[in-house]
Amino acid sequence: MAQLVVMYRAPKDPAAFDRHYFETHVPLAKRTPGLRKYEVSQGPVTTPAGPSAYHLVALLHYDDVAAIQKALASAEGQAAVADLQGFATGGVDILVFDTRAV
Amino acid sequence: MAQLVVMYRAPKDPAAFDRHYFETHVPLAKRTPGLRKYEVSQGPVTTPAGPSAYHLVALLHYDDVAAIQKALASAEGQAAVADLQGFATGGVDILVFDTRAV
Numbered sequence: 001m002a003q004l005v006v007m008y009r010a011p012k013d014p015a016a017f018d019r020h021y022f023e024t025h026v027p028l029a030k031r032t033p034g035l036r037k038y039e040v041s042q043g044p045v046t047t048p049a050g051p052s053a054y055h056l057v058a059l060l061h062y063d064d065v066a067a068i069q070k071a072l073a074s075a076e077g078q079a080a081v082a083d084l085q086g087f088a089t090g091g092v093d094i095l096v097f098d099t100r101a102v
Numbered sequence: 103m104a105q106l107v108v109m110y111r112a113p114k115d116p117a118a119f120d121r122h123y124f125e126t127h128v129p130l131a132k133r134t135p136g137l138r139k140y141e142v143s144q145g146p147v148t149t150p151a152g153p154s155a156y157h158l159v160a161l162l163h164y165d166d167v168a169a170i171q172k173a174l175a176s177a178e179g180q181a182a183v184a185d186l187q188g189f190a191t192g193g194v195d196i197l198v199f200d201t202r203a204v
Contacts, residue, residue: 007197043167046167046197093149
């Protein structure tokens with residue numbers, strides 16, 4: 001499997017962020033081809049030492065990194081990426097990698 | 103479920119990092135109480151725009167954030183945290199959060 005990890009830094013207006021994220025962005029991202037599972041953080045995103053810089057983390061699961069690249073390059077993926085501009089006002093950090101259980 | 107996401111920045115000696123990580127750190131972390139699943143990145147950790155600052159990402163799954171806090175506070179968790187000092191020479195970013203599927 002592979003992970004697209006999307007980490008949203010604290011936005012200017014958290015309530016507006018959440019509304020847009022769940023009403024608009026999640027439906028857009030769910031349309032990307034090859035998506036197997038979509039999880040989001042619930043409640044605060046913390047560190048072992050206290051608060052983190054992040055408001056929300058999304059974990060999108062695909063079969064492999066090639067599938068993530070295909071999803072991001074698709075029309076649906078491009079629409080989801082374009083949508084980020086409108087609500088991810090604190091910035092966003094994205095990681096992509098294949099995974100294996102240990 | 104909940105996630106402990108451990109993101110290791112590029113270490114000074116990647117081969118030495120990998121050897122220590124898989125031979126010593128994984129067995130230590132696997133002993134933490136409540137661990138349900140342990141995944142690591144395989145191959146490069148990238149971003150949609152190119153390389154990332156990270157060498158390896160670990161995703162440790164527990165039932166909830168309370169279980170993660172208990173795991174980190176346990177003797178086994180403290181041993182795993184202490185072990186970080188010896189090999190995570192590039193630094194490490196850790197996030198903790200509950201998750202839900204959307």
